[in-house]
Amino acid sequence: MNDFEQEIRSALRRxxxxxxxxxxxxxxxxxxxxxxxxxxxxxxxxxxxxAIAAGLSIAAxxxxxxxxxxxxxxxxxxxxRRELLIALEVTRTKLQQTRExxxxxxxxxx
Amino acid sequence: MKKMLSLLALTLPLVAQEGFDFKTLDKLGVxxxxxxxxxxxxxxxxxxxxxxxxGAEADSLKPLVESLKGVxxxxxxxxxxxxxxxxxxxxLRTYLRQGQWNRIVESREGKALSEIYLQPLPNNxxxxxxxxxxxxxxxxxxxxxxxxxxxxxxxxxxxxGIPDIRKQLDRKKxxxxxxxxxxxxxx
Numbered sequence: 001m002n003d004f005e006q007e008i009r010s011a012l013r014r015x016x017x018x019x020x021x022x023x024x025x026x027x028x029x030x031x032x033x034x035x036x037x038x039x040x041x042x043x044x045x046x047x048x049x050x051a052i053a054a055g056l057s058i059a060a061x062x063x064x065x066x067x068x069x070x071x072x073x074x075x076x077x078x079x080x081r082r083e084l085l086i087a088l089e090v091t092r093t094k095l096q097q098t099r100e101x102x103x104x105x106x107x108x109x110x
Numbered sequence: 111m112k113k114m115l116s117l118l119a120l121t122l123p124l125v126a127q128e129g130f131d132f133k134t135l136d137k138l139g140v141x142x143x144x145x146x147x148x149x150x151x152x153x154x155x156x157x158x159x160x161x162x163x164x165g166a167e168a169d170s171l172k173p174l175v176e177s178l179k180g181v182x183x184x185x186x187x188x189x190x191x192x193x194x195x196x197x198x199x200x201x202l203r204t205y206l207r208q209g210q211w212n213r214i215v216e217s218r219e220g221k222a223l224s225e226i227y228l229q230p231l232p233n234n235x236x237x238x239x240x241x242x243x244x245x246x247x248x249x250x251x252x253x254x255x256x257x258x259x260x261x262x263x264x265x266x267x268x269x270x271g272i273p274d275i276r277k278q279l280d281r282k283k284x285x286x287x288x289x290x291x292x293x294x295x296x297x
Binding site: 073074076077078080081083084086087088090091092094095096097098099101102104105 | 146148150154155157158160161162171175181183185215217219222224226239241243250252254266267
């Protein structure tokens with residue numbers, strides 16, 4: 001065995017790790033731990049934001065529309081009622097006039 | 111083609127029964143100074159029925175209104191005599207004749223003419239009442255269709271169950287005036 005071989009053998013010799021090696025490695029790892037990657041979407045791309053916006057829009061639009069619809073329906077109904085009462089009044093008047101006319105003409109004929 | 115023709119044959123009578131075209135009476139009112147034009151179909155009548163309120167009058171009126179399918183009133187008032195052509199009433203008369211309405215009254219007194227038509231239905235029911243009243247300065251046409259009982263006609267001709275619209279309108283005018291008065295006082 002020549003010197004060169006002796007040198008290589010000593011270089012490649014297995015040395016036991018120092019007793020605090022594992023602790024040092026773990027400490028280093030802990031120091032350099034990369035935080036978990038969190039994807040932060042802009043507010044306008046978040047589904048929850050969309051849901052809230054939609055909910056608020058519906059809450060803002062639906063009640064006035066419903067009130068407006070009810071008021072219009074009520075106004076139409078009141079107008080229909082007014083027209084109905086006028087129609088019935090005209091009917092009554094005309095039927096009574098006809099009755100009176102018949103009575104008059106019958107009396108005259110007699 | 112045959113199917114189309116048979117469909118047409120089926121629908122034609124339905125169209126014919128659909129109702130009278132009241133626009134044909136518009137000619138009557140060309141020279142009128144005042145006119146009343148009331149058209150209430152079954153939907154509008156249902157709507158009105160829901161707003162008749164409560165009380166004896168409304169309770170009596172509701173079943174009658176619910177049995178109606180349509181109420182049409184045309185009144186034309188004129189300043190002078192001879193402002194309308196009585197022949198313009200003919201389309202309605204023709205329609206009533208074709209629809210098997212019976213003229214139960216025809217009364218003429220001077221220049222005033224009244225005609226009352228009823229449409230009989232089975233089981234002593236009536237399909238409607240139509241009135242043509244032509245006076246020197248006024249023409250009135252009333253056409254009421256539905257499924258009426260004999261006593262409904264009494265209701266229509268008497269005060270029974272029909273609120274007096276004149277009273278109601280007067281009451282409304284009075285309240286409007288008093289409201290205005292209040293507002294003016296506040297100002």
